[in-house]
Amino acid sequence: MASKNPLPAEETLDPQNWESLRALGHRMLDDMLDYLKTVRERPAWRHIPEQVKAQFNQPLPLDPQPPEEIYQEFLENVLPYPVGNIHPRFWGWVFGTGTALAAFAELLAASMNTNAGGLDHHSAVHVEKQVIDWFKQMLGFPASASGLLTSGCSAANLIGLAVARDIKAGFDVRRDGIPGASRKMMLYASQEIHSSVQKAVELLGLGSDALRYVPVNDDFQIDLQALKATITQDRQDGHLPFCVVGAAGTTNTGAIDDLNALADICQRENVWLHVDGAFGAWGVLAPGVRSQLAGMERADSLAFDLHKWMYMPYEIGCVLVRHEEEHRKAFSLTPAYLTHGEGGRGMTGGDLPWFCDYGFQLSRGFRALKAWMSLKEHGSRRYARLIQQNIDQVRYLAGLIDASPQLELSAPVTLNVVCFRYLEPGLDEGGLDALNKQILTELHEQGIAVPSGTIIRGKYVLRVAHTNHRSRRDDFDILVREVIRIGKELALAIEPA
Numbered sequence: 001m002a003s004k005n006p007l008p009a010e011e012t013l014d015p016q017n018w019e020s021l022r023a024l025g026h027r028m029l030d031d032m033l034d035y036l037k038t039v040r041e042r043p044a045w046r047h048i049p050e051q052v053k054a055q056f057n058q059p060l061p062l063d064p065q066p067p068e069e070i071y072q073e074f075l076e077n078v079l080p081y082p083v084g085n086i087h088p089r090f091w092g093w094v095f096g097t098g099t100a101l102a103a104f105a106e107l108l109a110a111s112m113n114t115n116a117g118g119l120d121h122h123s124a125v126h127v128e129k130q131v132i133d134w135f136k137q138m139l140g141f142p143a144s145a146s147g148l149l150t151s152g153c154s155a156a157n158l159i160g161l162a163v164a165r166d167i168k169a170g171f172d173v174r175r176d177g178i179p180g181a182s183r184k185m186m187l188y189a190s191q192e193i194h195s196s197v198q199k200a201v202e203l204l205g206l207g208s209d210a211l212r213y214v215p216v217n218d219d220f221q222i223d224l225q226a227l228k229a230t231i232t233q234d235r236q237d238g239h240l241p242f243c244v245v246g247a248a249g250t251t252n253t254g255a256i257d258d259l260n261a262l263a264d265i266c267q268r269e270n271v272w273l274h275v276d277g278a279f280g281a282w283g284v285l286a287p288g289v290r291s292q293l294a295g296m297e298r299a300d301s302l303a304f305d306l307h308k309w310m311y312m313p314y315e316i317g318c319v320l321v322r323h324e325e326e327h328r329k330a331f332s333l334t335p336a337y338l339t340h341g342e343g344g345r346g347m348t349g350g351d352l353p354w355f356c357d358y359g360f361q362l363s364r365g366f367r368a369l370k371a372w373m374s375l376k377e378h379g380s381r382r383y384a385r386l387i388q389q390n391i392d393q394v395r396y397l398a399g400l401i402d403a404s405p406q407l408e409l410s411a412p413v414t415l416n417v418v419c420f421r422y423l424e425p426g427l428d429e430g431g432l433d434a435l436n437k438q439i440l441t442e443l444h445e446q447g448i449a450v451p452s453g454t455i456i457r458g459k460y461v462l463r464v465a466h467t468n469h470r471s472r473r474d475d476f477d478i479l480v481r482e483v484i485r486i487g488k489e490l491a492l493a494i495e496p497a
């Protein structure tokens with residue numbers, strides 16, 4: 001019987017015309033391959049013009065716009081103004097470069113739109129377990145360790161430190177919170193440790209005062225005597241030393257702490273060893289530096305990224321925890337609506353744990369796919385060659401700097417970071433700082449190259465952190481040549497004092 005009030009038509013977000021979206025999709029793939037292929041022909045960075053910025057100040061779209069038009073806006077207003085880290089002369093901060101196949105993997109993962117937080121018997125969890133097993137093997141962790149892919153190393157540090165806090169507290173932190181502590185819980189790291197460690201300490205409710213910044217030696221490694229003395233003093237003061245955070249490659253200079261010595265100290269003191277190996281952990285693949293990372297495999301937890309030195313597109317990091325049950329104890333929480341691991345058949349009848357038992361996220365993307373495809377595409381041997389190549393290239397750069405009277409190295413080059421500055425006779429330290437800052441700005445503004453800047457021993461320096469698979473030796477020739485050219489030009493314009 002026909003209804004008097006017909007039901008409204010139903011909608012979906014699927015394309016109304018699959019064939020036209022298919023054509024657009026093919027165009028996008030072609031365009032992106034061309035974009036990657038021709039990256040060297042574009043400036044390393046350029047400003048986003050004011051009129052383009054204004055395009056991102058528009059009213060909320062209320063009605064549909066054709067995908068072709070949206071893509072055109074992307075081509076005009078988004079694509080031409082990236083931060084630039086896919087460029088062969090981008091070496092600022094610590095940015096990765098990505099690869100073409102891994103970009104396609106993102107499309108595949110997003111099309112499947114899998115939630116890798118849990119559930120059994122679906123492919124994404126097996127892919128993630130597989131890549132974590134490969135990482136354990138590559139980084140010398142035992143097969144029995146647990147692991148979780150994360151958004152990056154900040155999240156990986158947070159998770160590792162949360163496990164350390166809960167396991168070493170001596171009371172139920174999850175129930176009682178930090179007010180349950182009878183002694184102040186203390187952590188130790190070098191003054192060069194990354195800021196994400198302090199952020200994690202703050203988020204964990206320990207307070208930034210709980211993080212003791214230990215001085216470094218001339219090679220920017222944690223001073224072991226100072227570390228031991230600080231731990232002893234804290235015990236005498238009635239505190240609870242519970243964790244040391246070792247650096248496997250500091251952000252400023254790439255320094256690697258003596259990780260075996262840290263592991264010995266932690267064992268003696270019964271404290272947790274967490275290692276931040278954001279990019280440096282991958283130095284183990286390179287025969288030239290592997291021995292400097294000895295001891296990393298003894299850590300209780302290890303945080304690292306894949307979007308820096310393993311060249312995978314953002315975002316992907318990972319945390320490994322030596323004892324799986326400790327990892328799970330810190331995070332597992334199973335309300336009725338997430339019951340799992342009870343055996344039997346179906347989507348919830350598989351093995352414990354789910355990945356949500358190892359971290360704070362329940363819903364999680366299928367990050368593992370790009371890692372799985374990348375590792376298969378290149379193989380660990382090619383990654384090892386690339387990482388060694390990057391190390392050799394920064395040594396080449398250090399050689400160019402050493403051979404240039406206008407330049408000076410500002411810190412030892414141990415891994416993939418080079419800190420250096422331009423010298424101008426007659427300028428005092430303040431003048432040199434200002435000049436080097438200007439040189440950096442000109443390198444960026446002229447689109448030549450993107451190093452970043454930092455302060456080393458109180459002096460402003462240029463800093464190259466190399467995790468770029470596209471760079472060639474002649475890119476470093478260009479950098480050195482241009483730093484000297486710009487330095488000379490700027491110095492000419494400085495009024496004599």
Ligand SMILES: Cc1ncc(COP(=O)(O)O)c(C=O)c1O
Nearest residue numbers: 094152153154194196251278305
């Ligand atoms: C040594 C170190 N640790 C941690 C981090 C934070 O990693 P992410 O940016 O992936 O969160 C970085 C970032 O550069 C780093 O260099």
